[in-house]
Amino acid sequence: MIDTSLFEGVLQIRMSRYADFRQASWVCAYLVDGLLIDTGPAYTAEELTNFLKDKGVKVAVNTHFHEDHISANKYLQDAYNIEIFAHPVAVDKINKSAKLYPYQEEVWGYPVPSQVKPVGNRITTQHCFFEVISTPGHDLDHICLFEVNKGWLFTGDLYVTTRPVVCRPNDDMWRTLEDLRKLRALSPRVIFPAPTHIVKEPNKKLDELTAYLEELGNRVDDLYNKGMNAEQIRDEVLGEEGLIADATQQQFSSLNMVKSFLRKHKDHNGSRT
Numbered sequence: 001m002i003d004t005s006l007f008e009g010v011l012q013i014r015m016s017r018y019a020d021f022r023q024a025s026w027v028c029a030y031l032v033d034g035l036l037i038d039t040g041p042a043y044t045a046e047e048l049t050n051f052l053k054d055k056g057v058k059v060a061v062n063t064h065f066h067e068d069h070i071s072a073n074k075y076l077q078d079a080y081n082i083e084i085f086a087h088p089v090a091v092d093k094i095n096k097s098a099k100l101y102p103y104q105e106e107v108w109g110y111p112v113p114s115q116v117k118p119v120g121n122r123i124t125t126q127h128c129f130f131e132v133i134s135t136p137g138h139d140l141d142h143i144c145l146f147e148v149n150k151g152w153l154f155t156g157d158l159y160v161t162t163r164p165v166v167c168r169p170n171d172d173m174w175r176t177l178e179d180l181r182k183l184r185a186l187s188p189r190v191i192f193p194a195p196t197h198i199v200k201e202p203n204k205k206l207d208e209l210t211a212y213l214e215e216l217g218n219r220v221d222d223l224y225n226k227g228m229n230a231e232q233i234r235d236e237v238l239g240e241e242g243l244i245a246d247a248t249q250q251q252f253s254s255l256n257m258v259k260s261f262l263r264k265h266k267d268h269n270g271s272r273t
C-alpha cells in the first residue's frame with residue numbers, strides 16, 4: 001500500500017505491506033524536483049513503480065543498502081531507465097542477493113539485486129542542490145541529503161524518535177551521536193525521515209535526541225566501570241526487552257543498544273558480557 005502527502009513541494013511516499021499502515025512497517029521515500037530518495041520495500045515495488053509513471057522521476061538515490069530502502073531499484077531502472085546512486089560501500093551490497101531475517105522477509109521482502117553508482121559529494125537537480133553527508137552511525141554506508149537553500153534534511157534511518165530504546169546490532173551509537181552533531185550544525189528547517197512523520201522542529205528534536213543519547217551512553221559507561229555486564233546494564237537503564245526484540249529475532253533490542261555503547265571498551269566481549 002502507498003499513501004502520500006505533500007509538504008513544501010516534497011512528496012512523502014509512505015509505503016507498507018499492510019493496509020492498516022502499522023507504524024513499525026512504514027518506510028517513506030521522498031520525491032523532490034525529480035529526485036527520488038529511497039525506493040522502499042519489495043512488497044510495494046511494483047505499486048511504487050506504477051505510481052511514479054507520471055511523476056517526472058529523473059534520478060534516484062538510496063540512503064543505505066537496507067532492504068526497505070532499495071527494493072524498487074530494479075523495477076524503476078527497467079521501467080524508466082533512471083540512474084540510481086548510493087554510498088560506495090552500498091554499491092557492492094545492493095548488487096548482490098540479500099540475506100534476511102524472518103521478520104525482514106515478512107515485513108519488507110527480498111530486493112531484486114540492482115546495479116547502482118557511487119554517489120559523489122552533491123546531487124544537483126533542476127532547482128535544487130543536495131549535499132551528500134556521510135552518517136555512518138546507522139550503518140557504514142548511510143548518507144543523509146541536505147538541500148542547502150530550503151534547509152530540507154533527508155535523514156534515512158538516522159532519526160526515528162527522540163528517545164530510542166532499541167537498535168540493531170550494526171548501529172553504532174557513539175557514531176550516531178557524531179552524526180547528529182554534524183546534522184545539527186547544518187541547522188535544518190525540516191527533517192524528512194524514512195521511518196516516521198516529517199519533523200517541523202528539527203533543531204529542538206535533534207537537541208533532545210543528542211542529550212538523551214549522551215546521558216544514556218554516559219550511564220552505560222558508568223555502570224560498566226562499576227563492574228556490571230551488558231544484560232545488567234540493560235535492565236538498569238532500559239528495563240526488560242519489549243515485544244519487538246522477540247518479534248525481530250533480537251535484531252531490534254535494548255541489549256544491542258547497550259552493547260553498542262560498550263563496543264569502545266576493549267574487554268567488552270570478555271567475561272563480563
Ligand SMILES: [Zn+2]
Pocket residue numbers: 064066138157
Ligand atoms: Zn536501515
